Amino acid sequence: MLILRRADDGERRxxxxxxxxxxxxxxxxxGIIEVHGQQxxxxxxxxxxxxxxxGQHFPRLTGYPGEIIGPEGADNMTIVxxxxxxxxxxxxxxxxxxxxxxCVVAAWWQINRAESGNQLSYLYSVMWPVFGIxxxxxxxxxxxxxxxxxxxxxxxxxxxxxxxDDPRTVAGAPPDPDEQQxxxxxxxxxxxxxxxxxxxxxxxxxxxxxxxxxxAREKVVxxxxx
Amino acid sequence: xxxxxxRGMRGALFRYQLMANIVGVLVIPLFFFFFLxxxxxxxxxxxxxxxxxxxxxxYIVYLIAAGFLALKARLHIPWIILxxxxxxxxxxxxxxxxxxxxxxxxxxxxxxxxxxxxxxxVSPAAR
Numbered sequence: 001m002l003i004l005r006r007a008d009d010g011e012r013r014x015x016x017x018x019x020x021x022x023x024x025x026x027x028x029x030x031g032i033i034e035v036h037g038q039q040x041x042x043x044x045x046x047x048x049x050x051x052x053x054x055g056q057h058f059p060r061l062t063g064y065p066g067e068i069i070g071p072e073g074a075d076n077m078t079i080v081x082x083x084x085x086x087x088x089x090x091x092x093x094x095x096x097x098x099x100x101x102x103c104v105v106a107a108w109w110q111i112n113r114a115e116s117g118n119q120l121s122y123l124y125s126v127m128w129p130v131f132g133i134x135x136x137x138x139x140x141x142x143x144x145x146x147x148x149x150x151x152x153x154x155x156x157x158x159x160x161x162x163x164x165d166d167p168r169t170v171a172g173a174p175p176d177p178d179e180q181q182x183x184x185x186x187x188x189x190x191x192x193x194x195x196x197x198x199x200x201x202x203x204x205x206x207x208x209x210x211x212x213x214x215x216a217r218e219k220v221v222x223x224x225x226x
Numbered sequence: 227x228x229x230x231x232x233r234g235m236r237g238a239l240f241r242y243q244l245m246a247n248i249v250g251v252l253v254i255p256l257f258f259f260f261f262l263x264x265x266x267x268x269x270x271x272x273x274x275x276x277x278x279x280x281x282x283x284x285y286i287v288y289l290i291a292a293g294f295l296a297l298k299a300r301l302h303i304p305w306i307i308l309x310x311x312x313x314x315x316x317x318x319x320x321x322x323x324x325x326x327x328x329x330x331x332x333x334x335x336x337x338x339x340x341x342x343x344x345x346x347x348v349s350p351a352a353r
Contacts, residue, residue, distance in 0.1 A: 091303065123279050130286050138293045142303070151300030152334045155341060 089143055096139040103132030235298050235338070239331050242295040243323060245288040246312075250319030252281045257316045288313045299334050301326075 083089060107128035114121035147154055256277040259270045289310060296306045305326070312322035 088303065095303075120275055120279065124282065127282050127286065131289075134286070134289055134293070138297075138306075141293075141297055142306075145297055145300065147300045147302075151302075152330065152337060154300065155334070155337045159337075159341070 083143060092139055092142055096135055099135045100132045103128050103135065107132070235295075235331070235335055238291070238295040238298050239327065241291040243327065245284070245291040246319055246323040249281065249284055249288045249313045250316075250323070252277060252284060253314065253319065254316045256281050285313050295326075295331070299331055301330060305330070 107125055110121045110125035110128060114125050256274070259273045259277065262268060263270050263274060292309045292313070293306070295301075296309065301309075309322055309326060312318045
């Protein structure tokens with residue numbers, strides 16, 4: 001079963017789970033995650049973004065579509081809370097709450113001046129509402145912009161995570177048998193059959209279209225074609 | 227959404243640079259005449275009106291260009307505010323534009339092109 005889901009750490013993250021991965025790995029504690037279920041993956045297997053242990057668990061499982069890159073089991077409320085109530089979002093709300101009433105007051109002041117005979121104020125009384133509208137527009141767009149995948153810092157972080165083996169962490173310690181084990185899922189992905197390749201192509205197409213947003217309402221659950 | 231916020235980085239960069247230079251050039255005589263007006267050298271009413279209204283409306287265009295560039299490049303909010311404020315302060319416009327282009331946008335374009343060249347699956351045209 002192949003399931004594509006959005007992760008809870010950002011709108012552009014997708015999670016794909018393949019039964020072949022579990023069989024090759026031989027770990028049953030991952031669990032089969034159903035399409036409508038809210039079952040959670042073990043945190044030791046799927047580490048969230050920015051936790052830094054991803055390279056140890058899945059040394060080669062980043063860089064192509066179908067990777068597991070985020071925690072599974074996020075419901076919509078988590079996404080909504082992250083989007084609207086994160087620190088960045090709250091600062092945006094505060095900024096727009098100060099800026100837009102300021103623009104309204106300034107526009108009202110210029111309208112009054114224009115009515116009292118100042119010809120120039122007609123031009124300014126158009127300008128200030130435009131500033132307010134721009135403030136609301138950029139507030140909305142900044143709320144709905146994912147910073148992790150495209151921005152410079154996010155791309156650098158992704159590239160570091162996708163680096164196959166970090167020599168600083170590997171060179172010092174002798175290889176641990178537990179750390180060798182998780183290469184099995186990568187091997188499972190390496191032997192792609194044609195069906196999986198087609199699925200990955202479909203995934204890449206979906207990922208290039210972007211996430212499901214308030215404007216692009218596309219389903220993110222994809223089934224394998226029979 | 228993605229067309230607005232991700233594609234066309236170079237076009238957005240060009241529009242931002244164009245508007246930054248126009249606004250940055252306009253704001254200098256505006257402040258010059260304003261300080262002359264404050265200093266009592268003369269009234270300069272016509273100059274202040276023309277430059278003030280012209281700068282005001284071009285500043286709106288500058289805000290749009292800078293805002294879309296910031297959305298596309300995922301610049302962070304303090305930097306966006308700095309870009310917006312820079313259109314109002316003579317001289318700062320050019321400095322902020324220079325640092326935005328060389329420190330933020332050009333490395334990002336290089337990183338994106340490198341990622342597009344190395345990653346499989348999605349064709350570069352789809353980005």
